[in-house]
Amino acid sequence: MKTPKDWEDQAKGLLKAELKRRNVSYAQLVDKLAEIGVMDSEPNVRNKLSRGKFTAVFLLQCLEAIGASSLRVSD
Numbered sequence: 861m862k863t864p865k866d867w868e869d870q871a872k873g874l875l876k877a878e879l880k881r882r883n884v885s886y887a888q889l890v891d892k893l894a895e896i897g898v899m900d901s902e903p904n905v906r907n908k909l910s911r912g913k914f915t916a917v918f919l920l921q922c923l924e925a926i927g928a929s930s931l932r933v934s935d
Contacts, residue, residue: 872912875919878928892925 862870879889886909890902898921908914923931 868912871914871919872909874931874933875914875922876909878923878926878931882926882928884926889922889925893921896921896925898925 879885884892886902886906890900890905893900893905908918
């Protein structure tokens, strides 16, 4: 059974992998989020991703901002 930390690590890994796949830096992510009306600072985004503690809403906003149309959750 997965612990809350395991779920956080999985969410963090999924989002980081999508950013890396699209070669999007944190600074670029902040700009792309702003383009869809989501205002956040680079340090705040960096902290969210480093901790792995962010809402499903934030995950969806990031995926939308970087143009991800699908997400592979597990192997």
